[in-house]
Amino acid sequence: MTSSFHPPQRILMGPGPSDISPRVLGALARPTIGHLDPQFIHLMDEVKGLLQYAFQTTNELTLPVSAPGSAGMEACFVNLVSPGDTVIVCQNGVFGGRMKENVERCGATAVMVEDDWGQPVSLDKVEAALQAHPEASVLAFVHAETSTGARSDAAALCALAQQYGALSIVDAVTSLGGIEVSVDAWGADAVYSGTQKCLSCVPGISPVTFSPRAVERIQSREHRVQSWFLDMQLVMGYWGGSSKRAYHHTAPVNALYALHESLIMLEEEGLENAWQRHLRNHLGLVAGLEAMGLTMAVAPKYRLPQLNAVNIPAGVDDAAVRAALLNDFSLEIGAGLGALAGKTWRIGLMGHASSERNVITCLTALESVLGQQGADIASGRALAAARAALAG
Amino acid sequence: MTSSFHPPQRILMGPGPSDISPRVLGALARPTIGHLDPQFIHLMDEVKGLLQYAFQTTNELTLPVSAPGSAGMEACFVNLVSPGDTVIVCQNGVFGGRMKENVERCGATAVMVEDDWGQPVSLDKVEAALQAHPEASVLAFVHAETSTGARSDAAALCALAQQYGALSIVDAVTSLGGIEVSVDAWGADAVYSGTQKCLSCVPGISPVTFSPRAVERIQSREHRVQSWFLDMQLVMGYWGGSSKRAYHHTAPVNALYALHESLIMLEEEGLENAWQRHLRNHLGLVAGLEAMGLTMAVAPKYRLPQLNAVNIPAGVDDAAVRAALLNDFSLEIGAGLGALAGKTWRIGLMGHASSERNVITCLTALESVLGQQGADIASGRALAAARAALAG
Numbered sequence: 001m002t003s004s005f006h007p008p009q010r011i012l013m014g015p016g017p018s019d020i021s022p023r024v025l026g027a028l029a030r031p032t033i034g035h036l037d038p039q040f041i042h043l044m045d046e047v048k049g050l051l052q053y054a055f056q057t058t059n060e061l062t063l064p065v066s067a068p069g070s071a072g073m074e075a076c077f078v079n080l081v082s083p084g085d086t087v088i089v090c091q092n093g094v095f096g097g098r099m100k101e102n103v104e105r106c107g108a109t110a111v112m113v114e115d116d117w118g119q120p121v122s123l124d125k126v127e128a129a130l131q132a133h134p135e136a137s138v139l140a141f142v143h144a145e146t147s148t149g150a151r152s153d154a155a156a157l158c159a160l161a162q163q164y165g166a167l168s169i170v171d172a173v174t175s176l177g178g179i180e181v182s183v184d185a186w187g188a189d190a191v192y193s194g195t196q197k198c199l200s201c202v203p204g205i206s207p208v209t210f211s212p213r214a215v216e217r218i219q220s221r222e223h224r225v226q227s228w229f230l231d232m233q234l235v236m237g238y239w240g241g242s243s244k245r246a247y248h249h250t251a252p253v254n255a256l257y258a259l260h261e262s263l264i265m266l267e268e269e270g271l272e273n274a275w276q277r278h279l280r281n282h283l284g285l286v287a288g289l290e291a292m293g294l295t296m297a298v299a300p301k302y303r304l305p306q307l308n309a310v311n312i313p314a315g316v317d318d319a320a321v322r323a324a325l326l327n328d329f330s331l332e333i334g335a336g337l338g339a340l341a342g343k344t345w346r347i348g349l350m351g352h353a354s355s356e357r358n359v360i361t362c363l364t365a366l367e368s369v370l371g372q373q374g375a376d377i378a379s380g381r382a383l384a385a386a387r388a389a390l391a392g
Numbered sequence: 393m394t395s396s397f398h399p400p401q402r403i404l405m406g407p408g409p410s411d412i413s414p415r416v417l418g419a420l421a422r423p424t425i426g427h428l429d430p431q432f433i434h435l436m437d438e439v440k441g442l443l444q445y446a447f448q449t450t451n452e453l454t455l456p457v458s459a460p461g462s463a464g465m466e467a468c469f470v471n472l473v474s475p476g477d478t479v480i481v482c483q484n485g486v487f488g489g490r491m492k493e494n495v496e497r498c499g500a501t502a503v504m505v506e507d508d509w510g511q512p513v514s515l516d517k518v519e520a521a522l523q524a525h526p527e528a529s530v531l532a533f534v535h536a537e538t539s540t541g542a543r544s545d546a547a548a549l550c551a552l553a554q555q556y557g558a559l560s561i562v563d564a565v566t567s568l569g570g571i572e573v574s575v576d577a578w579g580a581d582a583v584y585s586g587t588q589k590c591l592s593c594v595p596g597i598s599p600v601t602f603s604p605r606a607v608e609r610i611q612s613r614e615h616r617v618q619s620w621f622l623d624m625q626l627v628m629g630y631w632g633g634s635s636k637r638a639y640h641h642t643a644p645v646n647a648l649y650a651l652h653e654s655l656i657m658l659e660e661e662g663l664e665n666a667w668q669r670h671l672r673n674h675l676g677l678v679a680g681l682e683a684m685g686l687t688m689a690v691a692p693k694y695r696l697p698q699l700n701a702v703n704i705p706a707g708v709d710d711a712a713v714r715a716a717l718l719n720d721f722s723l724e725i726g727a728g729l730g731a732l733a734g735k736t737w738r739i740g741l742m743g744h745a746s747s748e749r750n751v752i753t754c755l756t757a758l759e760s761v762l763g764q765q766g767a768d769i770a771s772g773r774a775l776a777a778a779r780a781a782l783a784g
Contacts, residue, residue, distance in 0.1 A: 001656070001659060001660060002438055002441070002442060002652075002655075002656050002659060003656075004415075004419065004652075004653060004656060005419065005422070005435050005438070005649060005652050005653070006422065007422050007423055007424075007425045007431060007432075007435075007649070008423070008425065008431060009423045010423065010424075010425050010426065010429070012424065012425070012426060014426055016642060017424050017425075017426060017427070017642065017645060019424075020423075020424050023396075025421045025422075025423070025424075025646075026421065027396065027397065028420055028421050028646060029417045029418065029420050029421035030397070030398065030399050030417075031399055031400070031401045031402065031412075031417070032399075032402075032404065032409050032411075032412050032417075032588075032594060032595075033399045033400065033402050033404070033409075033724075034402065034404060034406055034409060034724045035409070035595065037402070037718070037724065038718075039399060039400060040399075043397050043399075046394055046397070049394070050394060066459060066460055066463075066596060067458060067459035067460075067463060067621065068458055068459075068621075068641045068642050068643075068644065069641070069642065070620065070621045070640075070641040071458075071459060071463075071621045071641075073621075074619060074620060074621050098620065101620045102620055104616075105616055105617070105618050105619065105620055106618075194642070196424075196642055202424060202644065202645065202646040202647070203424075203427065203642045203643065203644050203645055203646075204458060204596060204642075204643075204644030204645075204646075204647055224496070224497055225497070226497050226498075226618050226619075227466060227497065227618075227619060228462065228466060228490065228493045228494055228497055229459065229460075229462045229463045229465075229466045247729070248462075249460045249461070249462040249463075250408060250409065250460050250461065250586070250588055250595040250596075251460075251595065251596075252460065252594065252595050252596030252647070253409060253594065253595055253596075254417075254420060254594045254595075254596075254647075255594070255596055255644070255646075255647065257397060257399070260394075260396075260397050261396060261397070263394075264393070264394050264395075264396060267393060267394060268393060326429070326430075332425075332426045332429065337639070
C-alpha cells in the first residue's frame with residue numbers, strides 16, 4: 001500500500017511556485033461545490049473583478065484559464081493567430097523561444113527579434129522589425145523573463161505594436177502582482193500570467209485578459225481556433241457576462257477558491273504597496289549578496305525585484321549549493337535555465353515569499369553554505385548591508 | 393473590499409464534481425513544494441504507479457495532464473491525429489460531439505457513427521464504418537456517456553479497432569474508478585479521464601494513458617503536435633522514467649497531492665470493491681426511484697451505476713425541483729445536457745458520493761420536493777425498496 005504524502009515545509013525562493021499564505025491554503029481546502037452552483041457563479045464574478053484590478057484593466061474578457069501559464073500563453077496565441085499570419089516574437093530568454101513554438105504550431109511565421117539573455121528587449125530592433133514586416137499582425141514579448149530576471153519596457157513595446165497596427169501579446173507570468181502591470185494604460189491586447197509567482201497562489205491556473213481589439217480579432221476569425229479547450233469564443237460562454245452560463249468544461253473549483261483568496265490579499269495590501277514591498281526586499285537582498293562579494297547577472301535598471309539572477313562564483317558547485325540549501329535549510333532557490341544553466345542562480349522574492357525574514361534567511365543560509373564549500377566570499381557583512389538597504 | 397468566500401457544504405450528486413473526502417481536501421492544503429523538488433519527483437512516481445493501477449495498465453506513458461478532462465481529451469487527439477487523417481467517431485451523447493470538434497480542429501476528417509442518446513454505441517455500425525473506411529487511423533468513443541448515463545462495450549470496441557488496424561481513443565472520464573476500466577485487457581491505445589468523478593478528487597486534472605502502439609505513433613509523427621502545452625513528447629521529458637526531469641511547465645503541485653491521496657483511498661478499498669459499491673448503491677437508488685413511480689432513461693443492461701439518468705415526470709418543473717433540492721437540502725443533482733435538457737435529471741453516485749447515506753438522503757429529499765410540487769408519485773415506498781435492494 002502507498003502511504004499518504006506529507007511534504008516538508010519549504011521556503012520557496014525559486015522561480016515559482018512561491019510561498020503560499022496559510023489563508024490561501026485554507027481557502028483551497030474548503031468544501032467543493034458544483035461549477036454551475038449559483039454560489040460558484042458569484043465567486044467567478046468576484047474573481048473576474050479582482051483580476052481586472054490586478055491587471056489594471058476594464059477588459060470584459062478577463063478570466064483564469066483552467067491550466068498553468070503555458071496554457072495561458074497558448075490561449076493567447078491560438079485565439080489571435082491564424083495560419084499564414086506573421087508574428088514578431090522577441091526573445092531574450094527561454095520564454096520567447098516558447099512563444100516561437102506557439103506561433104509555428106499555429107501555422108504562422110515567427111519573425112524573431114533576438115537580444116542577449118539578461119538584456120531587455122531592444123525597442124530599436126522591434127521597431128525595425130515592425131517596419132520591415134508591415135504584414136505582422138501580432139507583436140509578442142515577455143515582460144518579466146523568468147529565465148534571466150530581466151524586465152522589458154512593456155509600455156513602450158505595446159505602444160510600438162499599436163503604432164504599427166499590430167496586436168500585442170504580453171507574457172506577464174512573473175510580473176503580475178510584483179511590478180507594475182497596467183494593461184489598459186499600456187494598451188496591451190492579450191496578457192497572460194500564472195498564479196504561482198507573485199500572486200502566491202497554488203500553481204495550475206493562468207489569468208488572462210483580452211482587449212476589445214483582441215476580442216474583435218477573435219470574433220472575426222475565419223479559421224477555427226485549433227484548440228477546443230482554449231477557444232475563447234467557447235470559454236466566454238461560461239465566463240462571459242451573461243447570467244446564463246453555458247457548460248464548457250468543469251472549472252477547477254478549489255483552485256479558484258485559492259485564487260480568489262490570494263487576490264483578496266492583494267486587494268487588501270494594495271497593488272502599489274505590493275510593488276513597493278517587492279522592490280524594498282529586492283534591494284535588501286542585492287545589498288546583502290553584493291556585500292558577500294557576489295554579483296548580479298542583470299544590470300540594475302532592468303532587474304526584476306521578484307527574480308534575482310545571481311552569477312555563480314567560479315569554482316563553486318552549483319548543484320551542491322542548491323542541495324545543501326534544500327537539505328539543511330529547507331530553502332529552495334532556482335537553478336539557471338537554458339543558456340544560463342550552471343551560470344546563475346535564480347532567487348525569487350515573489351508574493352508572500354517577498355519578506356524581510358526571507359531576505360535574512362536566504363543570505364544567512366547562502367553565506368553558510370558557500371563558506372562550507374570554500375567559496376571566496378566576504379563573511380559577516382551581508383546582514384548589516386541588507387538591513388541598511390531594507391531600512392533605506 | 394471583497395470578502396473571503398465560504399462555500400456551503402453541499403451533497404454533490406450531479407455529474408461531477410462529486411463529494412470529496414476530508415482526507416483528500418486535507419492533502420490538497422498541505423504546504424506547496426517546488427515542482428522539481430526531489431520529494432515531489434518521488435510523489436510523481438507514486439502517482440504514476442497508482443494511475444497504472446486505476447487504469448489496469450502497465451503503460452509507461454501514464455500521467456495526469458495538468459488541466460481538466462477536456463484537455464485530456466484534446467491531449468489524446470492532438471498527439472495521435474495528424475492533418476488529413478480519418479477518424480471514426482462514435483456519438484451517442486454530448487461528448488462524442490466534442491470528439492468530432494477535436495478531430496476537425498486537428499485538420500482531420502471525422503466519420504460519424506451515430507446512435508440515439510441513451511443507447512450504447514452500436515458495434516455493428518462501428519464495424520461497418522471500419523470496413524467502409526479502411527484508411528481510418530483511429531476509432532474514438534465514449535465509454536461512459538456523462539450526458540446520458542449509458543455505458544458502451546469498451547472491450548469490444550477496442551477489439552474492433554485492433555482488428556481493423558486503427559488505434560482506439562477512449563473517454564473514461566466518468567468510468568474510471570466507478571466501473572471496470574481495463575486498459576491492457578481491452579487493448580485500448582489512449583484513454584483519458586477526470587479527477588472529479590469516481591476518483592472523488594478536486595476538478596482540474598485529467599489522468600491519461602497511452603499504449604506502446606500509441607507512443608510509437610506519437611514518436612513517428614511527421615507533423616508537429618499543434619499544442620505545445622499538450623505535446624506528449626515534451627511532457628514525457630518531465631513525467632518520463634528517466635531520473636533527469638526536464639522542466640516543461642509548472643505542475644499543479646497541490647492538486648497532485650489531492651490526486652495522490654484519492655488514489656491511495658482507491659487502492660485501500662480495492663478497485664473491484666469500489667465497482668461493487670457503485671453497483672450496489674445504484675441498485676438501491678433505482679429501486680427507490682422506481683418505487684416512487686419514476687422511470688429511468690437508460691435500459692438496465694446499459695446503465696452506468698455512477699450516473700443515473702431519470703426521466704422528469706410530465707408536468708414537473710425541472711429547474712424548480714433542482715433549485716428546491718439545492719436550497720432546502722443543499723443537494724445538487726444534474727440537469728439534462730444537450731438533447732436531454734429538460735427531459736432528464738442526472739443523479740450521480742460517484743466515488744465518495746456513492747454511499748448508502750446519499751441514496752437515502754436523495755430519495756427522501758426528492759420525494760419531499762416532488763410531493764410539494766404536486767407531482768404524481770407514490771409516496772412512502774421508496775426507502776423500503778431502496779433498503780431491500782441495498783441489502784440484496
